[in-house]
Amino acid sequence: MLYKEIHIGKFIKERVLELEMSMERVCSFLKKEEEAVEKIYESKSIDTDLLLRCSKLLEYDFFRIYSSHLILYSPPSAVDKNKNPKSDKIPYFRKNIYTQEIKDFIIEKIQSGEMTHSEIIQEYSIPKSTLHRWLQKI
Structure with missing residues (x-):
């Protein structure tokens, strides 16, 4: 997808x-x-x-x-977290929770040869250790 x-x-x-x-x-x-x-x-x-x-x-x-x-596509936050405190009025979610669909999407890109490990890390800002952990579970 x-x-x-x-x-x-x-x-x-x-x-x-x-x-x-x-x-x-x-x-x-x-x-x-x-x-x-x-x-x-x-x-x-x-x-x-x-x-x-x-x-x-x-x-x-x-x-x-x-x-x-x-x-996958939003840029990393450049906001100083101390200047922008979280409000209790709206829910906040951690961005680094990857769904199985995301993992499958990324792994498919690597397995098909469409992208390399380093391209995935750079394009989607996925930590190297996280990517390697996913690939070890295949």
């Missing part, structure tokens, strides 16, 4: 097809007409409330696609 370019509508449609879910069921759960559901399938991005409902209906965490993108 390529996390750099995300077209969420295609992922939703693919999941509906995987589950062989009827259009009537999708329309009923989302409370949308068939034309609106087709527009969702064609949309590169959708409202988060709608994405949450799609995630529940299709039993798939579509938000994880965006989280994976952040892990």
Whole structure:
């Protein structure tokens, strides 16, 4: 799976097809007409409330696609952590938690010869020891 370019509508449609879910069921759960559901399938991005409902209906965490993108493609933080204290009003998550999908994506890049170890480390800011630990478990 390529996390750099995300077209969420295609992922939703693919999941509906995987589950062989009827259009009537999708329309009923989302409370949308068939034309609106087709527009969702064609949309590169959708409202988060709608994405949450799609995630529940299709039993798939579509938000994880965006989280994976952040892990792989966001630049390292240059913010001084002492100047920007964490607020209790919004939840904070550690960036360095890699999902199995991320690990598989990275390992596939290496195994296919698409990227070298050093290119992975440089491109995605994954620590060398972490990458080697993943590769030892193969």
